[in-house]
Amino acid sequence: MQARNGLDALVHSVKKSLGEYGEKVGAEERGRIESALNDAETTLKDKEASKEALQAKSEALMSASQKLGEAMYAQGQGQPGGEGAGQGAGGGGDKGGEEKVVDAEYTEVKDRK
Numbered sequence: 414m415q416a417r418n419g420l421d422a423l424v425h426s427v428k429k430s431l432g433e434y435g436e437k438v439g440a441e442e443r444g445r446i447e448s449a450l451n452d453a454e455t456t457l458k459d460k461e462a463s464k465e466a467l468q469a470k471s472e473a474l475m476s477a478s479q480k481l482g483e484a485m486y487a488q489g490q491g492q493p494g495g496e497g498a499g500q501g502a503g504g505g506g507d508k509g510g511e512e513k514v515v516d517a518e519y520t521e522v523k524d525r526k
Contacts, residue, residue: 437484
């Protein structure tokens with residue numbers, strides 16, 4: 414069941430990315446991605462598909478969509494604010510002092526009355 418859900422999520426993600434960034438990859442790469450998507454969807458529709466078959470299709474789809482990920486990353490680097498966008502949220506150098514973050518565990522204690 415988990416392999417089926419993982420492949421389903423991957424198919425959804427790749428379809429969305431292909432729609433947004435598909436023009437950034439060549440026609441040959443787009444064809445490979447679409448073929449892997451079709452194979453994955455066919456396997457998902459097969460209720461008797463084994464876990465191994467689902468994992469194989471997942472790996473094939475990830476491999477085929479790697480160039481798409483590279484195109485998405487390259488576009489993010491080329492956009493204004495794309496390269497340093499993580500700095501603003503993660504910890505800016507513009508602040509006067511460094512912020513100290515403490516990671517701790519706690520337990521809730523209820524008052525006894």
